Amino acid sequence: MKALNTLVRLYKQRLDEARSHLVALEKRRAGFLAARDRIDETLAAERKAAAASIEAGRTFAAYARRVTAARADIDDDLAALAVEIERAADAVAAAFRNLKKYEITLERRIARARAAEARVDQAQLDEVGITRFRRREG
Numbered sequence: 001m002k003a004l005n006t007l008v009r010l011y012k013q014r015l016d017e018a019r020s021h022l023v024a025l026e027k028r029r030a031g032f033l034a035a036r037d038r039i040d041e042t043l044a045a046e047r048k049a050a051a052a053s054i055e056a057g058r059t060f061a062a063y064a065r066r067v068t069a070a071r072a073d074i075d076d077d078l079a080a081l082a083v084e085i086e087r088a089a090d091a092v093a094a095a096f097r098n099l100k101k102y103e104i105t106l107e108r109r110i111a112r113a114r115a116a117e118a119r120v121d122q123a124q125l126d127e128v129g130i131t132r133f134r135r136r137e138g
Helices: 001-054 056-137
Strands: none
Touching: 001 056
16 A cells, blocks of 8 residues: 555646646736737727827838737747647646546555454454353353
């Protein structure tokens, strides 16, 4: 059982590492989403400013192209990150399955050991009872 306890600890550690990696990826995703939202907000603000000023209107097209390209880069990064997140989520699920497999095996071994111990105890109590019965009868 000592080996199973070690395996359970090992797979708990692997699960924790997989979860940490997934959380880090989710944080990166949140950062990209926030950056994309900021880009959208600044683009809307600049669009309003360009509509109000002729000078700003002249340079707005070039600005809009740069911002649109930056947003497209973020969208590409998000798409790549989505694949990574999916792989990380699969890794978490696999680590959890492995951990559960060893936890269940350990629980079953403990239950079998307790049952064997209970049978030994019961056999001893039965022997004591039989001995007492024989003394009274004998």
